[in-house]
Amino acid sequence: MSARWTTAVLDPNTPGGLAVAHCAEGFLVDANGALFPRDWLRRQDLDVVCEHGIGHFDGQPVFLLELRSAQAPQGCSWRGLRQFMLEGDSDTYTLLGYAAQIATWAREHRFCGSCGQAMVQIQWERAMYCAGCELRSYPRISPSMIVLITRGDEILLARSPRFVTGVYSTLAGFAEPGESAEDCLVREVREEVALEVKNLQYVGSQCWPFPHSMMLGFHAEYAGGEIVMQADEIEDAQWFSVHALPPLPAGRSIARYLIDLYVARRLGLAEPVLPR
Numbered sequence: 001m002s003a004r005w006t007t008a009v010l011d012p013n014t015p016g017g018l019a020v021a022h023c024a025e026g027f028l029v030d031a032n033g034a035l036f037p038r039d040w041l042r043r044q045d046l047d048v049v050c051e052h053g054i055g056h057f058d059g060q061p062v063f064l065l066e067l068r069s070a071q072a073p074q075g076c077s078w079r080g081l082r083q084f085m086l087e088g089d090s091d092t093y094t095l096l097g098y099a100a101q102i103a104t105w106a107r108e109h110r111f112c113g114s115c116g117q118a119m120v121q122i123q124w125e126r127a128m129y130c131a132g133c134e135l136r137s138y139p140r141i142s143p144s145m146i147v148l149i150t151r152g153d154e155i156l157l158a159r160s161p162r163f164v165t166g167v168y169s170t171l172a173g174f175a176e177p178g179e180s181a182e183d184c185l186v187r188e189v190r191e192e193v194a195l196e197v198k199n200l201q202y203v204g205s206q207c208w209p210f211p212h213s214m215m216l217g218f219h220a221e222y223a224g225g226e227i228v229m230q231a232d233e234i235e236d237a238q239w240f241s242v243h244a245l246p247p248l249p250a251g252r253s254i255a256r257y258l259i260d261l262y263v264a265r266r267l268g269l270a271e272p273v274l275p276r
Ligand SMILES: NC(=O)c1ccc[n+]([C@@H]2O[C@H](COP(=O)([O-])OP(=O)(O)OC[C@H]3O[C@@H](n4cnc5c(N)ncnc54)[C@H](O)[C@@H]3O)[C@@H](O)[C@H]2O)c1
Pocket: 142, 144, 146, 169, 171, 172, 173, 174, 175, 188, 206, 208, 210, 211, 213, 215, 233, 249, 253, 254, 255, 256
């Protein structure tokens, strides 16, 4: 949700409106961006898997076309969601982040996971329904903890082999069944760097549609232990002084926010705002 974008469950049988087209390569774009007149997109002979009515942008209904292949109409190309996160305006990124999550879920829930029959869209809520066994499947959201660990003027940052070269970030990890947010945080910190933490404080949350995380951001203080890096997951982990930080994650990430917030408080600077 944003000032210009609100989600809604719209009937794909209603005509008109705007549409975005999504496939494994990202979103279809032309010189005007990723939002197309829906009637024009429908005339392009696209290989559509399914269509969902997903909300309103500036009051206009928006539909999502999930495509099987990445064949782009003339004058169009594909752009990954990460590019929109890094460079796009935040209203468009919020819309596309939602659309990408619905697209992933819709593509992965065309058949019932319980009995195997084809599923159909429910008209009044965002769910797929199996008439054979009455199973309903809702969009999947994966809660993930993310934590900045501090020790006075020092903060703990680590690198995963998946990161952009040189970039260090806060620790993060997915919640497992049976855990509280705090349990998960303590377990992830032990697994990834073998440290103990104390004084856990919830700071804020962020939708992270890569592919369906909900980031719950915390601050924690170092309580003990020596860094032991988890094989395969952590390539390097170090204490950095707030006066000498390495390259940090993208400005729109909650990881960056947690770091910037602590540094701002430590150095008496203006506090940043959590990007949505
Ligand atoms: N927005 C941010 O600032 C920010 C920063 C760091 C990480 N993240 C995100 O946080 C999430 C978790 O971080 P991580 O990659 O360090 O996780 P992690 O430490 O739990 O380890 C990742 C591993 O967990 C497994 N996994 C993948 N999807 C899973 C799921 N849905 N549930 C349980 N396990 C799963 C896989 O084996 C994967 O290799 C990721 O989506 C990541 O992109 C966001």
